[in-house]
Amino acid sequence: TYIIAEPCLDVLDKACIEECPVDCIYEGNRMLYIHPDECVDCGACEPVCPVEAIFYEDDVPEQWKDYTNANYEFFEDLGSPGGASKVGKIDKDATFVGAQPPRGD
Ligand code: F3S
Numbered sequence: 200t201y202i203i204a205e206p207c208l209d210v211l212d213k214a215c216i217e218e219c220p221v222d223c224i225y226e227g228n229r230m231l232y233i234h235p236d237e238c239v240d241c242g243a244c245e246p247v248c249p250v251e252a253i254f255y256e257d258d259v260p261e262q263w264k265d266y267t268n269a270n271y272e273f274f275e276d277l278g279s280p281g282g283a284s285k286v287g288k289i290d291k292d293a294t295f296v297g298a299q300p301p302r303g304d
Pocket residue numbers: 203206207210211212213214215216231247248249250251252253
């Protein structure tokens with residue numbers, strides 16, 4: 200799977216959503232999350248993120264490893280909805296993400 204990391208936090212550009220052929224990028228309150236079971240590793244989302252927040256799972260920079268767990272945790276109680284557009288914005292974040300101080304300029 201691919202993982203969305205810290206640069207997305209409080210940015211939520213959403214350019215990635217347009218690229219994903221399987222609609223597996225879900226919106227939380229403070230960032231977006233890639234569904235680890237629904238992502239087919241096509242990689243189309245990665246180059247379009249303007250803040251370079253998206254990484255192949257094995258390539259997530261060391262300082263952002265907690266975001267790997269966050270992408271998994273986000274879906275623990277959601278199961279596999281099978282499409283982000285029909286679900287819409289989800290009013291929560293992974294625990295680690297929700298605990299981060301506000302970002303933004
Ligand atoms: Fe976030 Fe980048 Fe997508 S900022 S919403 S991962 S385009």
